Amino acid sequence: MPSKIITIVGITGNQGASVADAFLNEPGWQIRGITRDTSKQSSKAWSDKGVEMVAADLDNVASLEAVFKDSAVIFGVTDFWQHIYNPANQKKAQELGKTVNVIASEAEIQHGKNIVDAAQATASTLDMLVLSVVPDSKKWSHGKITWNYHFEGKWKIVEYLEKEYPELYRKTSTFHAAFYIPNLDSMMVPRKTPDGSYIISYPLDGDKQIPMYHPRNDSGPLVKALVKSTPGQNLMGYGSLISFNEVAEIWSRNLGQPVKYKRSTVEDMDQMIPGGIGRELGEMMEYISSPGYFGGEEAVKELNLIEPKELGDIPLTEVREYLKGKTV
Numbered sequence: 001m002p003s004k005i006i007t008i009v010g011i012t013g014n015q016g017a018s019v020a021d022a023f024l025n026e027p028g029w030q031i032r033g034i035t036r037d038t039s040k041q042s043s044k045a046w047s048d049k050g051v052e053m054v055a056a057d058l059d060n061v062a063s064l065e066a067v068f069k070d071s072a073v074i075f076g077v078t079d080f081w082q083h084i085y086n087p088a089n090q091k092k093a094q095e096l097g098k099t100v101n102v103i104a105s106e107a108e109i110q111h112g113k114n115i116v117d118a119a120q121a122t123a124s125t126l127d128m129l130v131l132s133v134v135p136d137s138k139k140w141s142h143g144k145i146t147w148n149y150h151f152e153g154k155w156k157i158v159e160y161l162e163k164e165y166p167e168l169y170r171k172t173s174t175f176h177a178a179f180y181i182p183n184l185d186s187m188m189v190p191r192k193t194p195d196g197s198y199i200i201s202y203p204l205d206g207d208k209q210i211p212m213y214h215p216r217n218d219s220g221p222l223v224k225a226l227v228k229s230t231p232g233q234n235l236m237g238y239g240s241l242i243s244f245n246e247v248a249e250i251w252s253r254n255l256g257q258p259v260k261y262k263r264s265t266v267e268d269m270d271q272m273i274p275g276g277i278g279r280e281l282g283e284m285m286e287y288i289s290s291p292g293y294f295g296g297e298e299a300v301k302e303l304n305l306i307e308p309k310e311l312g313d314i315p316l317t318e319v320r321e322y323l324k325g326k327t328v
């Protein structure tokens with residue numbers, strides 16, 4: 001029997017690479033990876049492993065249609081942050097009198113719609129579309145969180161899919177990527193204050209248990225479990241829960257000196273990283289504090305979000321294990 005093809009958007013990035021790892025030695029499967037540049041090292045690394053690497057661009061539906069052809073499964077992910085950091089979008093925002101966050105969100109949603117439109121072209125032979133998204137933060141905060149565009153936009157892709165292509169929607173499962181664990185030992189490490197003590201400070205409730213996972217290690221096992229299940233599942237992609245007060249305690253032990261966690265405000269974050277990015281991150285943290293990363297109990301119930309254990313015994317990164325012994 002010929003192998004089934006899984007076509008992976010974002011194979012040179014965190015989530016897509018992990019999905020590729022999970023299917024690399026899986027009997028009966030063949031991987032096709034998408035990149036804008038097949039000559040770069042991160043693409044060649046996959047070709048060297050026998051993956052069929054193909055050039056395509058999320059801005060170009062025709063290129064996606066060509067690559068998606070004959071796929072049994074498509075994994076789709078969109079990247080909000082590249083649009084925020086794109087200098088052309090800063091300029092565009094000024095010209096159009098919009099914030100760069102809105103421009104980035106529109107661009108991310110368009111990429112998602114392009115994935116969906118192209119998947120529709122191959123829908124008759126497709127078994128499953130898996131989209132990496134998160135619930136809409138504006139909806140589940142009941143309008144309180146209005147500047148968390150990277151959480152608000154992703155669900156609009158699913159709404160578009162459901163409205164435009166009901167049959168393809170029925171073949172779709174959603175993967176809700178949790179808070180990335182490597183944030184904790186990169187941009188969120190304890191900072192040394194002028195008096196020499198260490199602090200971690202964000203607009204996050206220090207006691208809130210936050211779902212976390214390792215995108216490079218855990219996306220693959222989670223998405224593979226979705227692919228092996230029936231379509232129509234909405235999976236919370238996380239391996240463990242931890243609060244920032246607990247994170248500070250772990251750092252205190254690791255560094256051998258006290259690390260304090262202090263809740264700051266969205267305004268503090270906005271001042272620290274001006275131009276819309278600080279506010280985006282700050283409002284995300286307010287939202288994670290309440291109603292919660294996956295939108296709180298109401299969203300979990302309404303969207304029928306399932307736990308990883310409902311799909312089997314999936315090996316996932318434990319955040320306390322990950323942080324053990326780390327230094328700054």
Ligand SMILES: NC(=O)c1ccc[n+]([C@@H]2O[C@H](COP(=O)([O-])OP(=O)(O)OC[C@H]3O[C@@H](n4cnc5c(N)ncnc54)[C@H](OP(=O)(O)O)[C@@H]3O)[C@@H](O)[C@H]2O)c1
Nearest residue numbers: 010011012013014015035036057058078079080177179180
């Ligand atoms: N940080 C967190 O805690 C967190 C948590 C959950 C979800 N997320 C979300 O995760 C998403 C990013 O996922 P990631 O970490 O896997 O991304 P990543 O590591 O930054 O990689 C981005 C991938 O997207 C591909 N890509 C970007 N633009 C493309 C285009 N125009 N055409 C084709 N491919 C394109 C890139 O491929 P090439 O460059 O090779 O073309 C690359 O493989 C973001 O939207 C973010 O909001 C983040």
